[in-house]
Amino acid sequence: MTETTPGFATLSIHAGAQPDPATGARITPIYQTASYVFDNAEHAAALFGLQAFGNIYTRINNPTQSVLEARVAALEGGTAALAVASGHAAQFLIFHVLLEPGDEFIASRQLYGGSINQFNHSFKKFGWNVVWADGNDPASFEAAVTPKTKAIFIESIANPGGIVLDVPAIAAVAKKAGVPLIVDNTLATPYLFRPKEHGADIVVHSLTKFLGGQGNSIGGAIIDSGTFDWLKSGRYPAISQPNPSYHGLNIGETFGNFAFAIAARVLSLRDLGPAISPFNAFLILNGLETLPLRIERHVQNAVKVAEWLEKHPKVAWVNYAGLPGNRYHELAQRLTPKGAGAVFTFGLKGGYEAGVNLISNVKLFSLLANIGDVRSLIIHPASTTHAQLTPEQRESAGAGDDTVRLSVGIEDAADIIADLEQALASQ
Ligand SMILES: *Cc1c(COP(=O)(O)O)cnc(C)c1O
DSSP states (O other): OOSSOOOHHHHHHHTTOOSOTTTOOSSOOOOOOSBOOOSSHHHHHHHHTTSSOOOOBTTTOOHHHHHHHHHHHHHHTOSEEEEESOHHHHHHHHHHHHOOTTOEEEEESSSOHHHHHIIIIIGGGGTOEEEEEOTTOHHHHHHHOOTTEEEEEEESEETTTTEEOOHHHHHHHHHHHTOOEEEEOTTTHHHHOOGGGGTOSEEEEETTTTTTOSSOOOOEEEEEOSOOOHHHHOOOHHHHSEEGGGTTEEHHHHHGGGHHHHHIIIIIIHHHOOBOOHHHHHHHHHHHTTHHHHHHHHHHHHHHHHHHHHHOTTEEEEEOTTSTTOTTHHHHHHHOTTOOOSEEEEEETTHHHHHHHHHHHOSSSEESSOOOOSSOEEEOGGGTTTTTSOHHHHHHTTOOTTEEEEEOOSSOHHHHHHHHHHHHHTO
16 A cells, blocks of 8 residues: 555555454454453553553453554544443543533534433433533524533434534534534434544444444444644543542643543543443444445435435425435535435325334335434334423424424345335325
């Protein structure tokens, strides 16, 4: 290879990996071990004191996991990454580094439902207070800033509606407030959108979705953009002050532009424990190798399905930013020119009954609560994931009674459309 930076497809296959130094195995092995033998007492002490990099215990790091981390860091253009047990674990660890009891963070109201629950309920127990803003209105983030604000959290393309956010405008608000912008890039993937290039200081992923891509493993990742100046800010003591659990080591001074990733590992992952299994890391690494090919096909199929649905007499509306005329189309063309992802919603004229009927009659589509699989997936939020909410709450969450959510897979587009056609014809 030449000295030029490899392209995205090359990085998807090679970044972070090399033939196994011990065996020559070409594929990164599953290092299924809990711990690692130290060379001697000095080596052990250096590892424990963070004076040397190396493997100690698989709760903190593992060679299979390390390759996955190097791969996602390269794809997102970050300085370092941390792979953990799930997307939710990744979010938990990020906020554990950043927040003290009584602190606030601002989050877009347009988020994955699980994140809304995590922020509204579980985070409250730690004294971490979410303040909600409107993802469609960057000024609402600015209006929500208080002296207690420590971070802003958004999704680049938001679940479930496929809404595209004006990330650069919200990044400008974060910069002015002197807080890091955290972007959940799960729906877009770095193939369609790289948040760091638009001002994100921390990127978070559910690896469970498009990055793993085959619906076989739960995992999450935190990517440090290396852009936030923790020492200058001085408001994040876990990074900028001497650490009592490492004999006064200052993580910000010692690790510079990857200090956040180090803090997330050696403080939060070490103490809270949601490590990814080496087997899951292996499966997700294999999935990543085909990320660009898969996303290209996901997007092509999503456009075809959305165009077909738009013309169907039983369909009332289609919300897909990839369609001309959509409220988010211009923003998508500017920020995600390669496509607006493959998750979107549409509404049936027949309302709730028609939605239930559709999901009961599909054959190729799987009725389940996931996205980002090679298989096409469908859900009717009002009768499933959002059933416990009032009709008003469902409406504001983008999950009204008539709403159906698709995650369009990479089967033949004609077969995906034929399945929807027969299911709609049967009502
Ligand atoms: C699924 C998902 C999560 C949570 O990830 P898990 O791996 O399920 O914990 C967070 N954000 C988005 C956008 C998701 O789709």
